[in-house]
Amino acid sequence: MTAGVDLGPKTQAIGSDEDVVRVRQLVRTVAVAAKLSLVDQTKLVTAASELARNTLIYGGGGTAEVTVVEDGRRRGVRIVFADSGPGIADLDLALTDGYTTGGGLGLGLSGSRRLVDDFDIQTAPGEGTRITVTKWSR
Amino acid sequence: MERVPILKIGDILLVSIQIDMSDQTAVTLQEDLAERIVATGCHGVIIDITALDIVDSFVGRMLSTIASISKVLDAETVVVGMRPAVAITLVELGLSLNGIRTALNVERGMELIAATRDDDPGYDDDPEGVESGTAATSP
Ligand SMILES: Nc1ncnc2c1ncn2[C@@H]1O[C@H](COP(=O)(O)OP(=O)(O)OP(=O)(O)O)[C@@H](O)[C@H]1O
Ligand SMILES: [Mg+2]
Numbered sequence: 001m002t003a004g005v006d007l008g009p010k011t012q013a014i015g016s017d018e019d020v021v022r023v024r025q026l027v028r029t030v031a032v033a034a035k036l037s038l039v040d041q042t043k044l045v046t047a048a049s050e051l052a053r054n055t056l057i058y059g060g061g062g063t064a065e066v067t068v069v070e071d072g073r074r075r076g077v078r079i080v081f082a083d084s085g086p087g088i089a090d091l092d093l094a095l096t097d098g099y100t101t102g103g104g105l106g107l108g109l110s111g112s113r114r115l116v117d118d119f120d121i122q123t124a125p126g127e128g129t130r131i132t133v134t135k136w137s138r
Numbered sequence: 139m140e141r142v143p144i145l146k147i148g149d150i151l152l153v154s155i156q157i158d159m160s161d162q163t164a165v166t167l168q169e170d171l172a173e174r175i176v177a178t179g180c181h182g183v184i185i186d187i188t189a190l191d192i193v194d195s196f197v198g199r200m201l202s203t204i205a206s207i208s209k210v211l212d213a214e215t216v217v218v219g220m221r222p223a224v225a226i227t228l229v230e231l232g233l234s235l236n237g238i239r240t241a242l243n244v245e246r247g248m249e250l251i252a253a254t255r256d257d258d259p260g261y262d263d264d265p266e267g268v269e270s271g272t273a274a275t276s277p
Pocket of ligand 1: 094095100101102103104108129195
């Protein structure tokens with residue numbers, strides 16, 4: 001571990017579009033500390049920006065928790081986006097390129113899934129949405 | 139809310155984005171630029187994104203919208219300085235920067251705008267341009 005760099009979990013509340021900026025900054029700082037490559041940092045921060053905006057707009061706000069993880073061989077950065085909004089009724093549809101209920105481009109979910117290594121969604125109507133993404137160093 | 143400054147350099151408006159923009163800042167920039175194009179009569183807009191370490195779908199859409207708005211207002215928009223990692227990420231995200239012209243840096247962007255205006259027979263600000271434009275359309 002790098003001395004002087006705190007790699008413990010960090011949480012950012014998402015309640016405004018300024019908070020979406022803060023999520024990007026937090027994820028960038030942690031991705032640099034975890035020594036992801038520049039391209040991987042860029043992909044992870046971009047995915048985080050998309051998911052944080054969804055948390056704000058569709059989830060009615062929530063949190064992003066950023067953690068450095070290890071699997072014995074590699075180090076990575078994991079982010080959990082959680083909200084207690086309406087949830088997603090048809091997940092397959094929501095994950096389709098171009099599908100939007102908000103007048104966006106419909107690329108946030110499907111695109112961020114392509115940008116990370118692991119992508120997991122737990123959601124149900126009325127039960128909020130919890131999305132976990134991980135980007136591993138290579 | 140922070141605001142992105144718009145500089146006028148000759149016939150060109152230069153926007154150098156130096157901050158991590160909130161969505162509201164991006165929307166405001168879009169509106170400010172439309173107003174400045176009309177107020178100044180500029181025919182070119184250069185958006186320098188050298189300092190941006192990401193472009194997500196929101197900013198990508200803003201760039202496309204600015205390009206479309208400026209076209210309607212008779213101005214060309216060129217986006218310059220996109221980092222390689224940003225370009226790679228945009229493609230994987232699935233964002234096609236529709237209608238956006240790009241150049242390597244501000245200087246190349248200016249050349250591109252100048253070349254486009256020269257080729258355009260509808261360009262009527264330059265007295266000689268009017269003549270060649272008229273000649274090109276007469277039988
Ligand atoms: N946290 C969430 N809670 C509830 N619904 C969500 C959530 N995130 C996404 N969705 C639903 O999934 C759809 C697709 O999301 P996605 O991010 O792909 O597109 P978008 O946000 O509509 O457009 P874009 O992100 O391209 O601007 C949204 O329109 C919304 O209906
Ligand atoms: Mg989205």
